[in-house]
Amino acid sequence: MNIGIIVYSETGNTLALCEQARDILTGYGQTVTLAKITCNDIKLDRTLRDAPAADRYDLVILGTPVQGFSLPVPVQDYLARATFAQGVKLGVLVTQYFKADWLGGTRTVRQAVAALARFEPVFYGAGIVHVRSRKRDEQVNAAMRALTNFEGKF
Ligand SMILES: Cc1cc2nc3c(=O)[nH]c(=O)nc-3n(C[C@H](O)[C@H](O)[C@H](O)COP(=O)(O)O)c2cc1C
Numbered sequence: 001m002n003i004g005i006i007v008y009s010e011t012g013n014t015l016a017l018c019e020q021a022r023d024i025l026t027g028y029g030q031t032v033t034l035a036k037i038t039c040n041d042i043k044l045d046r047t048l049r050d051a052p053a054a055d056r057y058d059l060v061i062l063g064t065p066v067q068g069f070s071l072p073v074p075v076q077d078y079l080a081r082a083t084f085a086q087g088v089k090l091g092v093l094v095t096q097y098f099k100a101d102w103l104g105g106t107r108t109v110r111q112a113v114a115a116l117a118r119f120e121p122v123f124y125g126a127g128i129v130h131v132r133s134r135k136r137d138e139q140v141n142a143a144m145r146a147l148t149n150f151e152g153k154f
Contacts (some may be wrong), residue, residue: 003030004057008037008064008075013095013131017140018063024148033057037054039074046074047133054082057123059089061147062112066104067098079115089154090121092148099130124153 005022009015018034025032035052048097052061064075071079084090092109105128113123127143128138 001030001058002055002056003059004031005032005054005061005063006037006054007034007062007093008072008078009041011064014063014065014093014127017093017127017129017143018061019062019093020140021063021144021147023142028148037074043074048074048081049080050078050105052077054084054088055117057088058084059091059150060084061091061093063093064095064108064112064147066094066108067100069107071108071115075112076115079112082122082127083117086119087098088116088121090123092123092126093143093147094120094126095131096128097106097131099133100132101128122154124150136140 003025007015007018022032022034026073036050040047040049061094092112094105094108096105110124125146127146129139129143
C-alpha cells in the first residue's frame with residue numbers, strides 16, 4: 001500500500017504524532033510519505049503555501065489540530081482543493097488542548113471526512129489526543145492502534 005500522512009501543525013503537537021505513526025508503519029514495511037500542509041503566515045496570511053499532492057496514495061492519514069472547535073481554515077481550504085484517489089482509505093489524527101472530545105475533536109474528525117465526500121473515502125479510524133491530559137499516553141497508544149493497525153479492516 002502506498003500511504004500518505006498529510007499533516008497541518010502549527011506548534012508541532014500533531015506533527016510529532018504523525019511522525020510516530022510514520023515510524024510505526026515504516027517498521028511494518030509499509031511505504032510512507034509524510035507531507036505538510038503549510039500556510040504563508042499562521043497569524044497574518046493563512047492562505048496555503050504548501051498543498052501536497054494526495055492522489056497517489058491508497059491510504060491517507062490526515063493529521064490536524066482543532067482550532068475554534070473545528071478543522072483549521074487552512075486544512076478546510078486544502079481539503080476543498082486537493083485531489084484524493086477515489087475510495088481512498090482515510091484515517092484522521094487530531095490533537096486538541098481541551099480534555100473532552102466534544103470540545104472540538106469529534107467535530108473536526110467529522111468535518112475532515114465530510115470535506116472529502118466527493119472521493120467516497122473509506123473511513124477506517126481516528127485518534128483524538130488531548131495534549132495536556134493525564135490520559136495522553138493512553139490516547140496516543142489508542143490513536144496509533146486505530147490508525148496503523150489495518151488487520152481486519154480492509
Ligand atoms: C487558534 C487556535 C484555536 C484553538 N482551538 C481549540 C479548540 O477549539 N479546542 C481545543 O481543544 N484546542 C484548541 N486549540 C489548541 C490546539 O488544538 C492544540 O494546542 C493542538 O495540539 C495544536 O496542534 P499543533 O501543535 O499541531 O499545531 C486551539 C489552538 C489555536 C492556536
